[in-house]
Amino acid sequence: MGKESGGSSPSKPNRRRGKGKPSNRGKELKWIPLGGMGEIGKNISALQYGDEMIVIDCGLKFPEEDMLGIDLLIPDVSFLEQNRGKIRGIFITHGHEDHIGGLPYVLPKLDVPVYATRLTIGLIKNKLAEVCPRYKPVFHEIGAGDTVDLGSFSVRAIAVCHSIPDALAYGIRTPAGVVLHTGDFKLDAQPIDGRTTDYGAFAELGREGVLLMLSDSTNVEREGFTQSERTVGRTFEQLFRLHKDKRIVIATFASNLHRAQQVFNIAMRYNRKVALVGRSMIAYVDLARKLGYVSAPDDLFIPAQEADGMQPNRVVVLTTGSQGEPFSGLVLMSKGEHRQIKLGNRDLVVISATPIPGNEKLVSRTINMLFSCGCEVVYERDQAIHVSGHASREELKMMISLVNPRCFVPVHGEYRHQVRHAQLARDLGVPAKGVFVMSNGDVLSLSQGGKGSVEGRVQAGTIMVDGLAVGEFQGSLLKERRELAQDGILTIAVALGPDGSVRGVDMDSRGFLHRQDAKDLYGELERAVVKALEAPMGDDAMRTAIRKSAREVLSRYTKGYPAIVPLLVRQG
Known part of the structure; x- marks a missing residue:
């Protein structure tokens, strides 16, 4: 392991090195979230022991409707900049925007190595090439089962299922105890790529004793278990069979490569060609095919401009726009403004996603416009056209019971999700004094004996990105934009x-x-x-x-x- 690319590299990480660690015993272990608490997105946190630190994830968040002209939100990393010399590396759980999207703006300031899987590194490189092409970071490619020793930290990568390939959890051994970061996960027993969540690794950590567990809270309000991604494949198969005379347009997240693979497989069985629409859809599929995460022959694909000229029952269009994004492929089609594809009564449109909170109006507006084009539209949740990539309540219970941590912090969720996940942990026997609902900037201090307390705060917040400008726009600039919009x-x-x-x-x-x-x-x-x-x-x-x-x-x-x-x- 430890493949490297770009720039000069620090010493190679070993599977088990165990020497050269500074004598830090007796010092406190601190976990510091700088984003992702009380919000969906912008995930980033730091783990500190003595004078050493590692960072987990560095994501972005998309702006709210009243943030006029703002393109995206990234975490304020002033604390990390001030402690740059202590940072040994950044560990990335997976390649979604809310976990890697902040790197092009943050990584050049910190200039530390990045540890991630092959697909995730590829996605990060694409983002860096767009925003800061001259910056040459150091990447270390890791895979599930690998262990990276960095000073006081021994970081074990653990396979988890999510809605993007190569997702990881991290089991981090420190002199004070073991910290488990689940990343985004679900317990899919039949994943498309055959890569299941590694129950054995989590059970092993549980037997060893976990000081602190940080767990994904996104779906804590959903009862039961999250369905397998194969459920969506079965639904697609049925739609292809029932609508043999129509062109099928499927809108989904560009990063959901498992879903794209199922579309490609079914298209081949029904003798249809695939047209990819949307810059991010084309980029994700191209990269995944190049790296071997998606399997599809070259002759399966046609340029989008050829789709309108073919018989409807010979084409599938896979596009972006499942969230009603204004300039996405599906929205442009729904308005009749797409240059290559015009929709009509010969089309079946499948929106294979559920609206992200805040996007409901955009999605509803898009659906209405699709109907006005004469399309048949499938979008209802009960049609099994989308499944989540996050664990539901019973899966969260299983993970807590498997790990049995002494301290627990719910992460990756809005405040109500954190509160409900914290209550779930208490109900499952985690000591009430060891369960913490935290905010961005809080500092959780942990002793070797398993006691934890939230003591003090560091600077944390949101930096707004407006085009190429990066800065703290929350004050006068946004106020001026609102006034201009109103008057x-x-x-x-x-x-x-x-x-x-x-x-x-x-x-x-x-x-x-x-x-x-x-x-x-x-x-x-x-x-x-x-x-x-x-x-x-x-x-x-x-x-x-x-x-x-x-x-x-x-x-x-x-x-x-x-x-x-x-x-x-x-x-x-």
């Missing part, structure tokens, strides 16, 4: 002579009443501005006077004001 903008350009006298006033607006719609108002505004500038004054005072006089006029016509932007133009 519009009015520019008032004043031409001034050499002596400062007003030679003319010109106005323009966006998102506010235009001149042709309110000639009297604009005339009154012009007279008020001219009068306000009769007395000599400096430029700053002029701008203030323009805003004040304009607001006085507008207050008689409207309750809200547009953003007023004065421009001074000196002539002569």
Whole structure:
């Protein structure tokens, strides 16, 4: 193990090295979440012992509707930057955006090695190439069953099932005790790739004694067990059989490569070609085929522009857009704006996903537009067209019982998920004093005797990414954008002579009443501005006077004001 790529490498990780570790016994073990607590996404945490630290995951989160113009959210890693010299490496559980999406913005600042599986490394490299192509990180390829020794930490990679191949949990041995991070998981007994969750490894850690368990909370409110991914395959098979005369369009997450594999297998059985639509869908499938995670012959695929010219019963379209993303393949098709594929009554559209919280309106709008195109649409949850990649309540119970930790922290979930998962752990016998519902930035200190306490906080929060700009936009910038969205903008350009006298006033607006719609108002505004500038004054005072006089006029016509932007133009 320990394959390396990119940049100069630190000493190779060994399966069992066990020497050269600093004498840190007696020091406290600390676990510090910097994202992913009380939220879905932006997962990142640090494990610290003495002067050494490892980081687990570095994800992003997508913006909420009121975050106008913001592209994505990443964790504030100021704490890690301040302790960069202590970090031995970043361990990635799997290749979903909420676990790797922050790396292009964070990794160049920390410049530490990354440990991940082959597929996950490939996905990270693609992201780095887009955002920071000149940065050359050091990667160490690991696989399930491998152990990496880094100073005080001995990190064992454990296979788990999820909705993307090569997902891992981590069992981390430290001088203070064992820490288990489950990553995102479910207990699928019949996974598509045959790679099951490694119950034996979890049981072995449980027998050894686990000091702290960090467990995925996403589906704690769902009773029972999460269904196998093969359930979706059986549903697809039935849809292909019942709709032999129609073109089938399937929208799903680009990262769900197990689902893509099932689509390819069924398409071959029914003598259909596959058109991939959406940049991320094409990129994921290309990478997975190149690395051997997806098996499909080259002649199965056709360019999207050929799909409309073929008989409907000879084509399957696999596309992005299951969450109603505005510029995704499915949404463009539903609007009739896709350049290559036009939908109609010859199409069956299958939305193979459930809406992520906050996306319900976007998905509903897309479904309505698909029906208006004349399509038949399958989207109901009871149709078994989607299964989750996360463990439901009974699986979470099994994992806690198998591991039997002394301390427990629910992670990867909204606050209510954390609270319910914490209660579940207490019900299963984890001591109440050892169960912690934490927030981003909290510091959990653990002693060798198994006692834990949340003591102090470090800086943690959200950094917003707007295009290529990365920064703390939560304050004035977002406020300005909301005001512009609500009330519009009015520019008032004043031409001034050499002596400062007003030679003319010109106005323009966006998102506010235009001149042709309110000639009297604009005339009154012009007279008020001219009068306000009769007395000599400096430029700053002029701008203030323009805003004040304009607001006085507008207050008689409207309750809200547009953003007023004065421009001074000196002539002569």
